[in-house]
Amino acid sequence: MxxxxxxxxxxxxxxxxxxxxxxxxxxxxxxxxxxxxxxxxxxxxxxxxxxxxxxxxxxxxxxxxxxxxxxxxxxxxxxxxxxxxxxxxxxxxxxxxxxxxxxxxxxxxxxxxxxxxxxxxxxxxxxxxxxxxxxxxxxxxxxxxxxxxxxxxxxxxxxxxxxxxxxxxxxxxxxxxxxxxxxxxxxxxxxxxxxxxxxxxxxxxxxxxxxxxxxxxxxxxxxxxxxxxxxxxxxxxxxxxxxxxxxxxxxxxxxxxxxxxxxxxxxxxxxxxxxxxxxxxxxxxxxxxxxxxxxxxxxxxxxxxxxxxxxxxxxxxxxxxxxxxxxxxxxxxxxxxxxxxxxxxxxxxxxxxxxxxxxxxxxxxxxxxxxxxxxxxVDVKSAAAGDTAYQVALESAVLLRNEGNVLPLNANGAEKIAVIGPTADDPLALLAGYSFPVHLINSGEQSTASIATPLRALRALLGDERVIHAHGCDIIKERRAGAPVFPGDVSLELTGDAHCDELISKDTDGIAAAVEAARQAGVALVFVGDLAGLFQSGTVGEGSDTDSLDLPGVQQALLQAVVDSGTPTVVVMTGGRPYNLGGLEDRIAAQIMAFAPGERGAEALADLLVGRANFSGRLPLSVPKSAGAVPYVYNHRLKSAGTPIAYHFGCRYPFGFGLGYAPFRYADLALAHSEVPIENGTIELSFTLDNLGSRDGTEIVQIYVRDRHASVARPVRELKAFARVPLAAGASARVRVKLPVDMLNFTDARGERIVEPGDFDLLVGSSSRDIHLSGTVTVAGAATRTLERAWRMLSEVEIEA
Known part of the structure; x- marks a missing residue:
């Protein structure tokens, strides 16, 4: 009614x-x-x-x-x-x-x-x-x-x-x-x-x-x-x-x-x-x-x-x-x-x-x-969504090393390419832990047949006749549940006797065939990394923690054998954390960190490898030298390194780092004002960026700040501004940065955010380690300033071509 x-x-x-x-x-x-x-x-x-x-x-x-x-x-x-x-x-x-x-x-x-x-x-x-x-x-x-x-x-x-x-x-x-x-x-x-x-x-x-x-x-x-x-x-x-x-x-x-x-x-x-x-x-x-x-x-x-x-x-x-x-x-x-x-x-x-x-x-x-x-x-999948997924994969792959410019590969050449490794033809290796196929890994209900693997994408670009494939080894032979309890905490009654079934494969039988494939090729692409899986059903993901930054399973042995073959080796690492290469970092020709690039990730990687696109990804986290260097982050305080500096401290590839197919030059730093007021002041700086290469490229400019003197110990440097700067070959741009004084804050004993007067170093670089320009600005004020609720949290970067 x-x-x-x-x-x-x-x-x-x-x-x-x-x-x-x-x-x-x-x-x-x-x-x-x-x-x-x-x-x-x-x-x-x-x-x-x-x-x-x-x-x-x-x-x-x-x-x-x-x-x-x-x-x-x-x-x-x-x-x-x-x-x-x-x-x-x-x-x-x-x-x-x-x-x-x-x-x-x-x-x-x-x-x-x-x-x-x-x-x-x-x-x-x-x-x-x-x-x-x-x-x-x-x-x-x-x-x-x-x-x-x-x-x-x-x-x-x-x-x-x-x-x-x-x-x-x-x-x-x-x-x-x-x-x-x-x-x-x-x-x-x-x-x-x-x-x-x-x-x-x-x-x-x-x-x-x-x-x-x-x-x-x-x-x-x-x-x-x-x-x-x-x-x-x-x-x-x-x-x-x-x-x-x-x-x-x-x-x-x-x-x-x-x-x-x-x-x-x-x-x-x-x-x-x-x-x-x-x-x-x-x-x-x-x-x-x-x-x-x-x-x-x-x-x-x-x-x-x-x-x-x-x-x-x-x-x-x-x-x-x-x-x-x-x-x-x-x-x-x-x-x-x-x-x-x-x-x-x-x-x-x-x-x-x-x-x-x-x-x-x-x-x-x-x-x-x-x-x-x-x-x-209902609309949960579209070509436009897939294109965006591809773009993220393309812009996020990080080129860490490219000795002798082995990359990009010649897409039209006759040279054989060996595609090796446990993640080269596994669609699940492209996916993160909170993707649906991985989340239901144990049910077998979700098909990944529609997801192209790197092997498939490279064959499509280079031709079947140029690609030699060898699996090499498994990371996990059989995907299954592995956690003793949820949510990953071993209960008191299990302590001392608790163990999980060993999921990680130790089988090295496929390595010989991988070495032979490498010997037949001009370049060996070795795909390694980890597999996402919840609560120890994988090597990374929620509840899948580790005590080592060595490659899981026998992947290090596989990589060692391929490198020892003498064939120039390119390592493509996928997964959810950075791994070390056991000292092979200086012997490989190139290295790429692709993380978990999603359903279109293989296509993006193939385009980058053959030079149809340029690398522009930069590391969002440091790659520690070893598990012994953990925790390591770029914005540590000075004494984190130990006295004297511990040999294992630090990282090979720092936060913000990444290479491309085009070199860039930073020049002509200018500060609008050498002194800015502590109340509502804005630091303004500019510099010139030049693409010195013969290819179009994108640089990620990064501006860090170091507090020279403070009432508490402060980080050695902190990111305060960044921007992607695409430049055609031979082109230049003027980069202008506005940095609110509010962003120089830290927390005091009351739990309030404060800004103190004093001198601050401005560091302009292509990574947290690679600083190309620097200057100093003075924040002027009679006293420390406590920030209000609506403090200015964002810097601005403008690009003038």
Whole structure:
């Protein structure tokens, strides 16, 4: 029966103010209905409404309640409705619509459900575009292109009814042994922050009708020993200056809609239970107005691992008192909030605050007016999306060495080319851990037949008759689950006896054939690296940490044998972390770091190898000399090297480094002013860049700053500006940089960002090590300045051809 206008509840009036709608709906809700909005459900949805619960080791296993019981009072979010299992996207949307129908029509208040999906390297669902890894995003040093990736992923997500994407990862890389290094945007907080802002703006769109999720808040990448979920030992200054800066930028500059706390503890305080972090800093200090959502099972870990809560009810109370809004992926703890309320561990007012935020977002997203999605408008793969994936792969491949100019290869010559190695003909080697095929690696459900491998791409360019192929060795002979427990933490009862099945192949039988292939060729291309896989089902990825930066398995032996053949050897490394080559770095002809270049990565690599395109990628993280040099980052403090400098300290290839087929010259540095005021001052500098080569090329100009004297020890240098500068052969450009004085800040003992007067060195280079021009500017002021909330976070670079 239709209601008369006067009988329509205020919360259903789309013309009413959002806050009025929230207040009206909240006043109508029972406690059960409120709690239902504070958690998700992980279900295998069906278009016929016969939804099944997904119960696994770390989610929904402790609460054996029926699907109908889960849904009877409504639901805050549905976890990965299309990404949980292999389902045709249109069929997945029909199933999501059926769940939405149940929420809207069969519950008392008809509150729609939000759907979230993983989207770090594209939607993590069947048939969606498989973009390169975040390390590739960062290696482009191209914010505009990263924003384009975010826009495409956002459009695809909207087409399947997704309301929240669990990306980007803003963890600042600090230890490449950490398996999730592949998910990061590198080791510099400013580079991470700039790229994150563009990704978030692209994903969310101008209306923020899809929420980006900043994760993992905060310091996850600085874990003890590079081990997954391990404690973090950093002081409050370093935490703010290095790890929190990208989050602050994405909140203030990109209006990020959601934040996800990290699993670990910082100085004994787990992030999911840290009110100073989730409320005082995030909301009060920065002005964040979105949702704080738990990392999967993160609330339960407060009880089951961290032991800072006595049971699930206490864990829920601690998390929601600290500022959490939604428990993901299921209902392990939130359903016990009634018990916590009865024990006075939480108040209904606190629950109401979280519920209000959830409802506010649902109203702002327009869910009440448009809860359903048209299955016929699903669009998760297009030629344009593929072209963007190709462009990221092309701009992110880093040429580290090219002795004797062995590259580019002659595309029209007669010389034989040997294509060797375990990753040369494996499509999975091109993909990052949060791509759909890798995420379902153990199911065998997802085909990668449509993804061209480097071998296929090179045969297409050079001709079958010129390419000699030899596999050489395996990294992993059989892809299968390998983790003893989730989430990668060995439990107390397993300590001492725990072990995983040995996944890494030690078989060297194929090396002889690889050597013979190399001897028959004029150049040997050896493809090595790692394979992404969750929780030790691969050699890199979440829970797949390592204790070494040696190539996994027998790849070093393969490479050694090929180099010893005497054939000029080009190493093409793919994967999620940098590896060493066991001393062969000085014997190989060339080396390329391609990271995980995605579904079009092989095509991009082939074009670069034969010179159809020029290399322009630059390292977003340092390549430490060995695991003994870890942690090593370019922006360390002086005494990190030891006294005297430890022989293993440092890196062969530094942050920002990369070569191309064209040399560049930096000249004529000019400072607009030698002195700038500490209040609202802007440092202005310019220099000339010349392409001295016979080929068009792109240089990545980088501006670093060193604080000559400060009240606390400061990094040896910090990136403060950068830009891609494309120049035709023989062309020149004038590069002009504007750097706000605000960006010279660091954190004081109060936790405030301050700028101190004094002298600062300006270093212009092509990497953090290769500095070509330098000057000094004085920041003038009578006293230290404390920055306001809206401090200037971005520099500007203009190119005048």
């Amino acid at each position: 239709l209601l008369r206008q006067s009988e329509v509840p205020l919360y259903r009036n789309s013309a009413a103010a959002v806050e009025e709608r929230v207040a009206d709906l909240l006043a109508r809700m029972t406690l059960d209905e409120k709690i239902a909005q504070l958690h998700a459900a992980w279900l295998k949805l069906s278009a016929d409404g016969n939804h099944k619960a997904r119960s696994i080791d770390f989610a929904q296993s402790a609460n054996q309640i029926t699907v109908d019981e889960i849904l009877q009072h409504g639901l805050g979010q549905i976890t990965r409705p299309l990404g949980t299992h292999t389902v045709d996207p249109k069929e997945g949307v029909r199933a999501l619509n059926e769940l939405q129908r149940k929420m809207v029509e069969d519950t008392r208040l008809g509150i729609p459900v939000m759907a979230h999906e993983e989207c770090l390297v594209g939607l993590m669902i069947k048939d969606a575009t498989l973009f390169p890894s975040p390390l590739n995003y960062a290696a482009t040093w191209n914010p505009r292109l990263v924003g384009e990736v975010g826009t495409i992923i956002g459009e695809q997500a909207r087409s399947i009814g997704c309301h929240q994407g669990l990306a980007p990862v803003l963890d600042v890389s600090r230890d490449p042994r950490w398996g999730r290094t592949e998910e990061t945007l590198g080791e510099d907080p400013y580079l991470v922050g700039v790229l994150a802002c563009h990704y978030v703006k692209g994903l969310q769109g101008e209306r923020r009708d899809l929420l980006a999720t900043l994760k993992h808040f905060v310091g996850h990448s600085a874990s003890e020993g590079g081990r997954n979920h391990a404690p973090v030992h950093v002081g409050p200054r370093e935490l703010n200056d290095v790890f929190m800066l990208p989050f602050e930028m994405a909140v203030k500059l990109a209006n990020a809609g959601s934040v996800m706390p990290a699993y670990h503890d910082v100085d004994g305080v787990p992030c999911h239970g840290d009110r100073a972090l989730l409320h005082d800093t995030l909301r009060e200090k920065w002005g964040f107005d979105g949702l704080v959502v738990a990392d999967y099972a993160g609330v339960d870990l407060l009880y089951s691992h961290h032991a800072v809560a006595r049971d699930s009810a206490s864990a829920a109370a601690l998390a929601f008192n600290s500022g959490l809004d939604v428990e993901l992926p299921g209902h392990e703890c939130a359903v016990h909030l009634k018990e916590a309320l009865e024990r006075n561990e939480i108040t209904e007012a606190t629950i109401d605050t979280a519920v209000s935020r959830v409802l506010r977002v649902k109203f702002e997203l327009g869910l009440f007016e448009n809860p359903y999605v048209d299955p016929e408008r």
